[in-house]
Amino acid sequence: MTFRQFAFNNVLRNKRLYIAYFFSSMFTVMVFFTFAIFAFHPAFSDGAINQNVLFGMAVAGGIIYVFSFFFVLYSMSSFLQSRKKEFGLLMMFGASNRQIRMMVFLENILIGFFATIGGILIGLVFAKGILLVAENVLIISESLDFYFPLLAIAVTFISFIVLFFCISVFVSFILRTKKLIDLIKGDKKSKGEPKASVILSILATILIIAGYGTALYVKGMQVVFAMVPVIVVVTLGTYLIFTQLSVYIIRRLKSNKSFFWMKTNMLLLSDLSFRMKDNARTFFMVAIISTVAFTAIGALYGFQSYLTKGIKESEPYTYQYIPWLNDSEEVMKEDVSKINSILQEENVEAKMEAMELNYFETSTSEELIVRASDYNRFVAFTKDRELHPGENEAIVVQPVEDALSGVSRSGEFLMESSFNLENGTEIQPSYIVESSVLASNGYYVVNDKTYEQLGSPVRNDWSVVWKAKEGQTDQQLIEAGRKLTEQVEHKAYSVDYQLFEINKAFGPILFIGLFIGIVFFVSAGSFLYFRLFTDLDEEKRKFRSIAKIGLTQSELNKVVNQQIAILFFSPIVVALIHGSVALTALSHMFNYDLTIESAFVLGSFALIQIIYFLIVRFFYVKQVKRMVF
């Protein structure tokens, strides 16, 4: 038997050990391939979709690839970890270092090869489903038919064979440095508890508090500037939490004998600290990856809801007509009747209101002043409240703040100006309200009687709005909107049609973001799974030996439960808190309440994690119990 045959047989014989590594590799290939099927779809290469989106997809593909690399590398190293002893024995029996490296290399290539093939095959099975989902999320006019993804297969195959080759080379180099004795003692010797420094533990707390504080404090566009520093600070803080603070806490608990020596605490904590180095690394990685996943998906979902609900709410009218400055009255009449006839054609029932907008001279410039009765006619279409200014009173109205619409608010400025009536009375504005009644930076609303005394306006303008009756389908409104936008160019606006266009443009981004978010989340789950099952054999041995002295099932359950719960929930809880802070900051940025969306996204993830925990725990406890009792 040649050594090559030995390596080959080794894989086939130790199936159980290899299967987890194989599956996670295959999963990675599958994810990349599914993405490739989507990205290389002929519908996109026709030029139907814009360059930016294609670029976005290329970047996303790159991220997934780089991520795959680290993911496979990590799976690989935890897989090798659980086989240290085997290598030690082989070496003791005289296998040369070169031979072992050769064996690991061949094994890896073999697993990599089959994982690539398997991933592509499974990907093909799911391809139709993925394309269907994509089609629905994307709102693209062309349908994404199933096609035979030759290009995607080729790209995936080559990329991953290269990836597995690199990792195999890389890993067999790492192995070279390990000493024989370390390999044999492998599972007995702790990698050592990382040093816990009080100062760094305090620093961890400070960094997190500072990061959170900043993220929650900033508003509007500041959020964008604060983002990078906050991310850096919080990431660093998270790292320190897991490598320092947690170690510090465990040490404190361990040194507190009356706690440490109580019931099963000793079993639990000694194990935690024994593996703290591996655990801290896993915790940190899982926390960060999950935070990215939560935030990305939460942000996209929030964004989606903002685009659909938020814009609709801030834009109270179904259709709006705003003429050019120098349009004559005839042109306007013509436009308005055209709009009305289009609405009739499309069977859209809508109420119309029109208002003449007059600009008057003020102490500082020319400003729009609106008659309260006009204002209140428009208010009837919106959710805002009517205004009833008293005689000689002026109320400043400014738009609701919102980062996306990019309007500058001039309420403060208007408050500081004043204007005169014909009889010379100077009118000082009394207070500011926010409303979306008129699409203007800011204006005054005055009592009708006062308005009559304003004199002649310096210029005037018109605003005509329509409000569709409840209960008409979006398709109807959008179709009418499309016609309006096309036929009364740049003067007629339709919210629904605009939203439709925005959704269409953001669709692919949403899809890609969702995809990457889910990939990250699932791989965070696999990291945990690996962490747990790498030590399974050792755990079984441990519980077996305690059971010999006498360990009740309920005690075993308790320890195992706590152990898995700590592993599964401490990084996720950190990630959930990070995520909710990030989403709160995001909602401050758009000034749009994301509480429901965040709660929904984070809650779903928490729920998935709990279910995952229950499933894994069930099998884990079963495995351990079978061995022990």
Added chain:
Amino acid sequence: MLKLTKVSKVYEGKVAFRALTDIDLEIEKGEFVTIMGPSGSGKTTLLNIISTNDAPTTGKVEIEGENPHKLKKNDLAKFRRNELGFIFQDFNLMHTLTVEENIVLPLTLDGARVKEMKEKAHTIAESLGILSIMNNRTYEISGGQAQRVAIARAMIHDPKLLLADEPTGNLDSKASKDVMKMLVSINEKEKTSLLMVTHDPQAASYSDRVVFIRDGKLHSEIHRGESRQAFFQKIIDMLSLMGGDGNDFSSIRV
């Protein structure tokens, strides 16, 4: 104290294997009994049945008039760690714990007070000469030290019955003598009943009685008389009668 009546054990498998046949054995309170026999004769099996780690196929085990195999699993676990003490052939120490933590482990599970645990561990460690390694981890101590740690752990809760599977298997003759003296003194001072399996006639000569088994059946037993030296000679004779050269046993074990 301990009473076995017609205990048999059949290992089910592709081919059922009868490891023990109709074993009757009685141990008085405070008695020190050794079991000897060729490799594969069923000694470990017997010890596992007494220690309740394994159930007999037929027959009855009574410890102080109570059949532990009738207990529920949880009560059995409690029974094991309160009434019995084990010294395993492979020590069975936990390498995530320090020596001291290993020793107090059975007590912590029962929620004993820290001060009490510390005192007990200290006393036992002192008498076993392992005080200096109390804070070491198990991979930092020698085989002989590990064996003594295992003994300390088996004794810390003052068990009624101490079961030891080849407790001197890893020790040189000096260390082995120390361990045996230790066991004898526990046996005498605490009136702890002791049941030990060994291949070493030297170690066996410390006990009150040696029971020989062969092919899963009781073969014979000899009692210690006045002199340990004579007892030792009788053991050697019996071993060679049973399976030829006495040294044959010591090399192979399951």
